[in-house]
Amino acid sequence: MVILDNGDNIKTDLSRRIIIAMLLGLLVGVLLNFAMQKDLFSRTTTEQIDLYLVSGLFDTVGQIFVRTLKLMVVPLVFVSLLCGTASLGSNAKMGSLAGKSIALYMVTTALAISIALVLAIFMAPGQGIDLLETSNFSAVEAPELKTTLINIFPSNPVAAMADGQVLQVIVFAVLMGVALAHMGSSGNKLLDFFKDINTMIMKMVLLLMQLAPLGIFCLLAKLFAGLGIGVIVSLASYFLTVVFALLLHCFGIYSMLLRAITGLNPKNFFLHMRSPMTFAFSTASSAATMPVTLKAVEHDVGVDNRVASFTVPLGATINMDGTAIMQGVATVFISQAYNIDLSLEAYLMVILTATLASIGTAAVPGVGLVMLVMVLNQVGLPVEGIGLIIGVDRLLDMLRTAVNVAGDGTISTCVAHSEGLHNRSLYYQVETEKSSIRDIN
Numbered sequence: 001m002v003i004l005d006n007g008d009n010i011k012t013d014l015s016r017r018i019i020i021a022m023l024l025g026l027l028v029g030v031l032l033n034f035a036m037q038k039d040l041f042s043r044t045t046t047e048q049i050d051l052y053l054v055s056g057l058f059d060t061v062g063q064i065f066v067r068t069l070k071l072m073v074v075p076l077v078f079v080s081l082l083c084g085t086a087s088l089g090s091n092a093k094m095g096s097l098a099g100k101s102i103a104l105y106m107v108t109t110a111l112a113i114s115i116a117l118v119l120a121i122f123m124a125p126g127q128g129i130d131l132l133e134t135s136n137f138s139a140v141e142a143p144e145l146k147t148t149l150i151n152i153f154p155s156n157p158v159a160a161m162a163d164g165q166v167l168q169v170i171v172f173a174v175l176m177g178v179a180l181a182h183m184g185s186s187g188n189k190l191l192d193f194f195k196d197i198n199t200m201i202m203k204m205v206l207l208l209m210q211l212a213p214l215g216i217f218c219l220l221a222k223l224f225a226g227l228g229i230g231v232i233v234s235l236a237s238y239f240l241t242v243v244f245a246l247l248l249h250c251f252g253i254y255s256m257l258l259r260a261i262t263g264l265n266p267k268n269f270f271l272h273m274r275s276p277m278t279f280a281f282s283t284a285s286s287a288a289t290m291p292v293t294l295k296a297v298e299h300d301v302g303v304d305n306r307v308a309s310f311t312v313p314l315g316a317t318i319n320m321d322g323t324a325i326m327q328g329v330a331t332v333f334i335s336q337a338y339n340i341d342l343s344l345e346a347y348l349m350v351i352l353t354a355t356l357a358s359i360g361t362a363a364v365p366g367v368g369l370v371m372l373v374m375v376l377n378q379v380g381l382p383v384e385g386i387g388l389i390i391g392v393d394r395l396l397d398m399l400r401t402a403v404n405v406a407g408d409g410t411i412s413t414c415v416a417h418s419e420g421l422h423n424r425s426l427y428y429q430v431e432t433e434k435s436s437i438r439d440i441n
Contacts, residue, residue, distance in 0.1 A: 018278050021213035022220055029224025036225075050225075058222040065215025068208050069279075069288040072201060074161050076291050077313040078173045079198045084309030085177025086191050100418060101311045104411045105319045110355045111253055112321040116245045116328025117347055123244075125237035125329065126336030166287065166317045174310075205291040209275075216282040223394065235392050238333050242396050245325045250403045254410040262417040268427055272300035273409045280405040284397045286316040289405055297409050302423035303416040311415055315408030320371070322400025322407075324354045326393075327372050334376065334385035346379040353378045 032054065036046050152167045154160040160168035180187040255266035270277075276293040283289055290312060297308045331350050335342050342350075353375050376383050416422040 017213040018216055018275070018282075021217040022278070022282065025217040025220030026224055028217075029221040029226075032221070032225040054222055054225045058218040058225070060218075062215060062219035062222055065211065065219065066283050066285065066288050068211075068215075069283065069291065070164070070285075072205055072208070072291040073166070073287050074164060074169055075197075076201050076205070076294065077166060077309075078161065078169050079194055079201060080294065080305065080309040081170060081173040081313060082177045082180070083191065083194050083198050084306040085174050086180040086187070086194075087306050097307060097310055097415060097419065100415045101314055101411060102318075104414060105315060105407075106355055108253065108257070108321050108407055108411070109319070109324045110351055112245075112249050113324040113328040113351050113354045115249055115253070116242075116325040117332060117350065119245050119248070120241055120329040120332035123237070123241045124332075124336060125241045126333040164287075166313060170310075170313055170317070201291075202295060205295055209292065212279065212282075216278075219282050235389065238329065238389060239392050239396065241333075242326055242329045243399060245329060246322055246396075246399050246403050249321060249325060250406050254406055257410055257414060261414040262422070264413070264417075264424070264427060269301065269409065269413065270406070272296055272427070273406055276405050276409070277402040281398045281402040284394070284401045286319075286401055286404050286408070289401070290316045293405050293408055297412050300426070300429075301409060301413055302426035303412045304421035304423070307416040307419060307421050308412050311412040312408050315404075315411060319404055319407050319411070322403035323371060325403070326396055326400055327354050327375050330372055330386075330389055331375055331379065331381065333389065334381050335379075337385060338382060340381060342379060342381075349378055350375055 032049065035041060036049065039046070041049065151165075152171060154165065154168035154172055157168070157172040160172065180191050183190070251266075251270070254269075258264050258266045258269055273296055276289055276296045279292045280286060280289040286293075293316070294308055294312045297303045297312055298305055303311075328350065332342075354371060372386060373383055376385070413422060413427075
C-alpha cells in the first residue's frame, strides 16, 4: 500500500531507498559488464543475459519508468503554469518574473562556461593525447536562432502538447492564465477547476515517486552493464575536469548566488533538492525530472506556485549550465588534443555562442552534442574530436542534468525572494525540526 504523505520521514525514506537503488544498480551493472567482458560465462549464457536481463528486463523497466515521468510533464506544465499565471493576475508581474528568470538563467550559463574554460586551460586534460580522427557521431544541424524564436509561439496548441514542445506549451498556458485573470467571477470558477486538476496531477507524481528506486536501479544496471568503468579510466583527465567544474558550479556558484540574493543557508537548499537531483542523475533528463523538481521547489524549498510554475518549466527548457560546462572543457580538450591554439577572442566567442545556444537549441534532440558542434564550428575546431569524448558523455550527461536541476531550483528561489513570494519558514523547516528534536532530548 502506498502512503501519500509529505512528511520528512517519508521523504528521507524515499531518498535513502533511491540512493541504495543507485548503488546497487551501479554494482550489478559493473559486475555484469566484467563477467561478460572476461568471458566468465559461456557464449550462450552471455547472450541470454544480455538479451533477457540487460536489454530485456532492465531496459524495459527503466524505459517504462522514464516514460511515466515524461507522461506527467505536459499536463503538469500546462495546468500548473496556467494556475500560477491566473493567480498573479497582473501582466506587469508576469513580465517581471519572465525578465528576471531569463536574465538569471543566461548569467549562470555564461558563468558556467567561463569557469569550465579557466579550469580546462589550467588542468590541460587534452595535452599529450593522440586524438584519432574517427567518430561515430552524426552531427545534427541546429536550427537558426530566428527559427527557434518563431517556433516558441504555437500555431496549434494541441499539436504542441502532443509533440511535447514545452516552450510552446508555456506560451499557451501563460496566455490562457492571463485571460482567466481578466474574466472575473466566471474565471475564478474555471480556475478552481484547474487547481483541482493540478492537485490530482501532484498526487500522481507522488505515486510515481514510490516506484523510483526500482526504475533507477534498472536504468543504472543497464547503463553500466554496457559501459563498465574502463571508459572512464581511458579519459580520466577530461572526465575529472568536467566533474570538478560541475561540482564547483553547483555547490560554489549556486551557494554564493543564494547567499548574495536571498541570504539563505545553501545547506538547506541542497537537502531539499536531493530528490530531484537524484532523479535527474538517474534519468539524464531535466524534462522527465520536472514533476519531481516542481514538487520539491514548491513544497520543500518554499517557492510560491505562481513563481515555480513558470521558472521550473522554463529552466528545464533553457537552463543548460551543466551542458555549458561540458562544452567549455570539451572545446579546450579538443583544441589541445589537436595542438590548435585558441585566442582570447575565440574563448570569448565560445562563451557567447554557448550562452545564446542555451536558448536557441532548446528543442533539439541530443542538445548537448548539437550545441558542442555549434561551438566547435564557431572557433574552427574539428567536429571529429567529439568521437573521443562520446564514450563518457552519457555518464557526464547524468551529472550535468543534476546540476541543471539544481540551477532551476536556485533561480526559482532567487526570483521568488525578489518578488516576495518565498516561504522562508518552510525553507528552514528541516533545521527547525532538528532543533526541536534536540530540545526534546
